[in-house]
Amino acid sequence: MAEQWQDVLDHAVAVAQKAGKVGLLENPDYFIPLVLFIGEESVAAGEPCDLTDEPTWIIDPIDGTTNFFPLAFLLIMGVVYSCLEDKMFVARRGKGAFCNGKQLRVSDQKDIHCSIVATEFGSNRDGGAVEKIFSSLRKVVCLPVHGVRGAGSAAINLCLVASGCVEAYYEIGVHVWDVAAGALMVTEAGGVLMDVEGGALDMMSRRILAANNRHIAEQIVGQIQAFTPQRDDAPPQQQ
């Protein structure tokens, strides 16, 4: 069984590498045998966005809408390819997270004042939401933290946490296909995931906080003015 999953992961890495070269997925049939499928484009086309216990590929062909190719085999394996940097991030549950074969480990920083926090403004332009995003960022900056970053991609921001390049990343408004692969990268590198209000992470809630440790995460939680976007798995009639 273990070897079967390794073959699947090797295949996903090969497809991600190829997609990074051509800029799009040439043959989506690669993902069809075997499993269910949730993708940004398929959901936009009206396909369901339901997470079940069945093996499911969660795919964002281009995240950050520039040069990235993340995909995930939810909770079992994750692949994020940063093609500009030629960095292949791979995680497998219980077996660690790696970048170009080198094992990843989150930062061991415990002091929030020495920490770098990544976040994004997202795509929601509703006045109330924008207000809360700015207000949260202002409070995080004034903790004070050492610095703030944003790679423009949820997937890459999560890989930065996993790599120890930043201590934390939070965002409200992301989708499950933006974060599924990177979230596994963080936990396999020793980090923590939670909701922006401190509860358990709900992958379909469109809210995420990832950090190198719980202490750093909880201090950021205290600064975030949360809001509740429509869930990814909301019934179609509500969308």
Ligand SMILES: O=P([O-])([O-])O[C@@H]1[C@@H](O)[C@H](O)[C@@H](O)[C@H](O)[C@@H]1O
């Ligand atoms: O849409 P896309 O480029 O695949 O994914 C993007 C996310 O990775 C990013 O973190 C978020 O701020 C953007 O609004 C967008 O959702």
Ligand SMILES: [Mg+2]
């Ligand atoms: Mg995306």
Ligand SMILES: [Mg+2]
């Ligand atoms: Mg996308």
